[in-house]
Amino acid sequence: MALPFPIAGSKTELEEGGIFTPRFDRDGLIGCIVTDVRDGAVLMFAYMNEEALRLTLDTGIAHYWSRSRQSLWRKGDTSGQQQRLKEIRTDCDQDVLLLRVEPGGDGGACHTGRRSCFYRRLAPAPGSAGLIFDEG
């Protein structure tokens, strides 16, 4: 049984400390920005609970918590798009993670079949609600 992560101390310890004290939200989750280590492209955004984070650190393979399915999820088990963890970072207040991964399978991450989940940009006109598809 793995030890729980340490609890954050003061604001100074949180921001300037050398101890990882991830801050999970009221649902017990922490958001993860996932980028491709090869070119820095932002692939996806997902959540981890404490177990998913522990498994990710212990195995080097990204695990997440699916909010829609309410279950632990090792990405790639069905798609082949397993993510090998190359680096994990935390932000100043330790409530978001940044993962740099090497995606397996076809190198993509989005369940729609595209490489990145961010395959649409907003049309530039002010007030417009249009989306333009491009892999940008």
Add this chain to the structure above:
Amino acid sequence: MALPFPIAGSKTELEEGGIFTPRFDRDGLIGCIVTDVRDGAVLMFAYMNEEALRLTLDTGIAHYWSRSRQSLWRKGDTSGQQQRLKEIRTDCDQDVLLLRVEPGGDGGACHTGRRSCFYRRLAPAPGSAGLIFDEG
């Protein structure tokens, strides 16, 4: 008075549609990954409410919602690190945004004085709770 954003329809419309239907969470917020348009570096993660998103789109300057201060926040008003919006993307289920910005002032984004909020990486040893400072 600006019109509210359209409401998301079916899963197919959400994922494959050409209409921007941002999904705010139960607190009325949507998460934003912010990258530097010059080199793609991930600078920060913040939240927008509907007003902040509308102001961002209408002015081309990033506005956020501060959860700690519970107030609208035009980044850079005190730091000079104003963010000019170059592109905004949404993910497959439209509950996260990806902003590509041109940061003003010293080009940084973090309130600690560093360029990026992600200035610490986890030490590579399994089970370790250590953080290593580097600007990555």
